[in-house]
Every structure is written in C-alpha cells, then in structure tokens.
Amino acid sequence: MSDQLLQQIFLEARTHNGWLAEPVDDATLRHLYEALRLGPTAANSVPARIVFVKSPEAKERLRPCLAEGNVEKTMSAPVTAIIAYDTRFHEKMPKLFPARPTMGEALAAMPPEQRDFLLLQNASLQAGYLILAARALGLDCGPMAGFDREKVDATFFADLPWKSILLVNLGHGDPEKLFPRNPRLDFEEACRIE
Numbered sequence: 001m002s003d004q005l006l007q008q009i010f011l012e013a014r015t016h017n018g019w020l021a022e023p024v025d026d027a028t029l030r031h032l033y034e035a036l037r038l039g040p041t042a043a044n045s046v047p048a049r050i051v052f053v054k055s056p057e058a059k060e061r062l063r064p065c066l067a068e069g070n071v072e073k074t075m076s077a078p079v080t081a082i083i084a085y086d087t088r089f090h091e092k093m094p095k096l097f098p099a100r101p102t103m104g105e106a107l108a109a110m111p112p113e114q115r116d117f118l119l120l121q122n123a124s125l126q127a128g129y130l131i132l133a134a135r136a137l138g139l140d141c142g143p144m145a146g147f148d149r150e151k152v153d154a155t156f157f158a159d160l161p162w163k164s165i166l167l168v169n170l171g172h173g174d175p176e177k178l179f180p181r182n183p184r185l186d187f188e189e190a191c192r193i194e
C-alpha cells in the first residue's frame with residue numbers, strides 16, 4: 001500500500017458530519033460494491049446486503065428512523081447506505097461455495113446464537129470494507145448506529161429477511177463540520193506481541 005493510500009484510508013480520513021453539494025453517481029456505488037464484496041468473510045458467506053438511500057423520497061422514509069442527532073447529517077448526505085445482514089444467507093451458498101454443496105445446509109443448521117454471531121461478525125466486517133473502499137474511491141463516510149433498527153427493517157425490508165446493523169453516510173465531507181479528532185489508544189495499551 002502506498003503511503004498516499006494509507007494517508008487517504010486511515011491516517012487523514014475522518015468521520016464526517018456535514019456534506020458538500022457534490023453528488024455521488026450510481027456508477028461509483030457499483031464500483032464501491034465491486035471492491036467491498038471481495039473482502040474476506042467466513043466460508044465466503046458474504047451475508048451483508050446494502051440499500052443505498054439516495055432519492056429525496058427514500059431519504060424521507062429514513063428520517064423517522066433516525067436518532068435526533070443524526071437527522072441533519074443524514075438528510076444532507078448525498079447517499080446513506082443501510083447495511084443489513086440476510087438471515088437466509090445460506091440459500092446463496094451453492095453459488096458462493098460450489099466446492100462444498102452441503103455448506104448451506106450446514107450453516108442453516110447452526111444453533112441460532114452461533115448463526116447470529118456469524119451474521120453480525122461478517123456483515124460488520126463488510127461494513128468496514130465498505131468504509132475503506134469508499135475512502136479509497138475518494139469518498140468520505142459517516143457511520144451511524146444511532147437509528148431504530150426495527151423501524152428501518154419495517155420500512156425498507158418489509159418483504160425481505162434482512163436485518164439492519166449500521167447506516168453509513170457517503171459523499172464529499174465538509175471539513176468545516178468535523179468534530180475534533182479524539183485520541184486513540186497507544187500500541188502498549190491495546191496490543192501485545194507474544
């Protein structure tokens with residue numbers, strides 16, 4: 001990874017709260033998905049499903065689902081990605097893991113607690129891949145857990161077995177609206193080498 005890409009994806013990238021009036025076209029969202037889908041997931045299960053909320057009408061349906069502090073930043077973002085996981089993800093396993101045709105059945109038979117963990121772990125990883133891929137494509141992100149998950153599911157996935165886990169605003173961030181950068185833990189506080 002070049003030093004410039006490291007700067008762009010991690011060292012200089014920030015979580016954005018305000019957005020410039022610069023749209024994000026659908027082709028960019030397709031590029032974003034084509035990159036993030038290649039990030040690794042358990043048994044190649046790729047359980048994340050994404051709705052890119054872009055039209056003013058769809059944004060209005062999202063509004064009542066948002067925590068108060070997230071309303072303005074979300075309504076002004078060019079795109080808000082709803083990241084969900086598919087509770088029937090195992091049905092796609094014949095395509096995703098052709099070398100082992102019984103993989104889908106094996107995953108479907110997991111105890112519910114283990115299945116829920118697998119879904120949350122892998123869809124959350126894919127949400128992380130989305131953030132990093134978006135930054136690599138020159139977009140800024142604003143992830144948010146402050147929303148009513150049940151309302152989002154009822155509003156956007158009424159006929160689908162999908163469960164929302166995270167919203168990510170996407171666009172070109174307004175540097176004027178950044179919050180101060182908070183410190184991170186030092187290596188010695190967060191890691192050890194054994």
Ligand SMILES: Cc1cc2nc3c(=O)[nH]c(=O)nc-3n(C[C@H](O)[C@H](O)[C@H](O)COP(=O)(O)O)c2cc1C
Pocket residue numbers: 013014015016067069070142143144145146147166181182
């Ligand atoms: C899972 C997750 C949930 C978050 N939820 C919210 C939220 O609901 N509202 C908000 O304004 N910021 C939210 N944030 C933003 C974080 O506070 C922010 O990413 C963190 O403070 C780091 O900021 P920085 O990237 O500018 O250093 C969330 C971030 C993550 C990763």
